[in-house]
Amino acid sequence: MLNYKKYSDYDLLTLFNTNDERVLIEIYDRYWDKMLAVAFNRLGNLEEAEECVQDVLCKLWKLRSTFSLQNEKLSSYLARAVRNQTFNIIYQNKQKRQKLAGYNLQENVIDSISPERKLIIQELQQQIDNAIKNLPPQCQLVFVMNKNEGLTTKEIADKLNLSENTVKSHLKKAKKDLGNNTEFLTIIVFFSIYFR
Incomplete structure (x- = not known):
């Protein structure tokens, strides 16, 4: 043996x-x-x-x-x-918490919206999620922590054990990649016009 x-x-x-x-x-x-x-x-x-x-x-x-x-x-x-x-796990955990936190709020808001708008919102949300999912994993996590949770670069750096400069460069890349995504920009414009 x-x-x-x-x-x-x-x-x-x-x-x-x-x-x-x-x-x-x-x-x-x-x-x-x-x-x-x-x-x-x-x-x-x-x-x-x-x-x-x-x-x-x-x-x-x-x-x-x-x-x-x-x-x-x-x-x-x-x-x-x-x-x-660990980046994948942290991101998945954040998504679960966001879904749980937003579930009741979403339920109340969606109840007052017409079925057509509900469908449009769901499709647009899916497209936004897909655009964010196309970011590299760590970049995606930093972006979600900043935009969805409102964490500062310092708070994100502390939580992920990264330098603030690394966090800033991830945010810059995310904004650039999403900014280059014409489909993503169209969705944002659509939301701003029809769902004020």
Whole structure:
């Protein structure tokens, strides 16, 4: 029986596409604590952090037949993958909270609107959401935190453990990308004319 503990990360990855689950178990044993620390540091919730790390390891296992690292260490790759997954989780959590918070308000407002306008609003909201979803994940998260939650660049920087300059550049990119999206601009103009 092979003792994977003696293998280097590089050697483990060369065995990864052999479908030997013990390779994944060894990666789990080596990096679980570090990955969990990265996730917990960003999410502040142990259960969510554990789920985040499990998701990253599951994705890694699914990619095993094609997975390779060029000039990056496995530890760096895993830390980056966990960080990206935390951005997704934070964004999903924000969306859930917004939907719950806005549900009662939306219900009252929509009840007083004609069925045609309800349909138009739903379609326009979907198009706005799609335009925002086309932004890169971290840029999208920063934009949503700023526009939907009204957080300042400093508050966003503190929450996401980023520099204020990074947050500002994400906001600038989001505004530029959305500004270049003619469909998005048309929606905003439409809203301003018909739904004052």
